[in-house]
Amino acid sequence: MRKPQLVRTDGLPDRVTIYEVGPRDGLQNESAIVDVAVKAEFIRRLADAGLTTIETTSFVHPKWVPQLADAAELLAELDLPDVVRAPVLVPNERGLDRALAANVREIAIFASATETFAAKNLNSTLDEQFAMFTPTIQRAMAEGLTVRGYVSMCYGDPWEGAVPSRQVVEVGARLIDLGCHELSLGDTIGVATPGQVTALIGAFTAAGVGVDKLAVHFHDTYGQALANTLTALREGVTTVDSSAGGLGGCPYAGSATGNLATEDLLWQLDGLGIRTGVDLEKLVATSVWMAEKLGKPSPSRVVQALAG
Structure with missing residues (x-):
């Protein structure tokens, strides 16, 4: 299988953690329900490819995300190596109860940086969302769990337009103060450009939130995800969210491409000599297999190029 030419560049980290x-x-945005056995095999294959952080599912109410209604059943089927972290998304205390019953050791909570998205997605105001997160985070930490905080709409909101950096920082800093060990800064509609990425990371560090606490989560709606990722790496970020095969649409931008594809990210990182521990050939094979199960081609450009 063809590989990128390795040319190292100064000012970049030696190693990056891919948060798969x-x-x-990815699968929560699929219109069809994927069988739990297929999901379990998908996760096993991702782990075999060398991914050590794989967000497996969500304990959101099945009414809202029927694609992940089998969360407990899926986790019961998994027997991953100890080196693989398997966090789950938990929306509230009821979700935390289910996660604890499934012996989960790492969770993520999902916050909004804008009023409108908080109202539409969390049924709360920007400030009131913390009343829901606080007991969930506190209980999780008391049980010895680590908690990641997602912040959505960090660069733009489909209803409100541009989002001020200070607003994003206020939300993120509150999550850190509550006990989140890491913030994933989400470009939910894929509108960010590199200058915005630099400015937002700078705003966080100016507010006392170190870059070691930050991860990035870019969507490729306007083809900017890799450029934005490279910018974040130059700013010192070392954790990048991505989705194998580019799974997952962007629900706020019609049929536009959603998550940054892990293979596209890995091609760039491999070419820069940045270590990840992930085997590109195995990962491409996994995404080809999953695309066959879903009955549609992978949107990943690297998967298309290497498997074509």
Whole structure:
């Protein structure tokens, strides 16, 4: 299989953690319900390819995300190596109860950086969302769990337009103060450009939130995800969210491409000599297999190029 030419560049990290979100953020956007055995095999194959952080599912109410209604059943089927972290998304205390019953050791909560998205997605105001997160985070930490915080709409909102950096920082800093060990800054509609990425990371560090606490989550709606990722790496970020095969649409931008494909990210990182521990050939084979199960081609450009 063809590989990128390795040319190292100064000012970049030696190693990057890929936070794989395909089984959760990817499959929750699929119109068809994927069989739990297929999901379990997908996760096993991702782990075999070398991914060590795989967000497996979500304990959101099945009414809202029927694609992940089998969360407990899926986790019961998994027997992953100890080196693989398998976080799950937990929306509230009821979700936390289910996660604890499934012996989950790492969770993520989902916050909004804008009033409108908080109202539409969380049924709360920007400020009131913390009343829901606080007991969930506190209980999780008391049980010895680590908690990641997602912040959505960090660069733009389909209803409100541009989002001020200070607003994003206020939300993120509150999550850190509550005990989140990491913030994933989401470009939910894929409108960010590199200058915005630099400005937002700078705003966080100016507010006392170190870059070691930040991860990035870009969507490729306007073809900017890899450029934005490279910019974040130059700013010192070392954790990048992505989805194998580019699974997951963008629900706020029609049929536009959603998550950054893990293979596209890996091609770039491999070419820069940045270590990830992930085997590109195995990952491409996994995404080809999953695309066959879903009955549609992978939107990943690297998967298309290498498997074509």
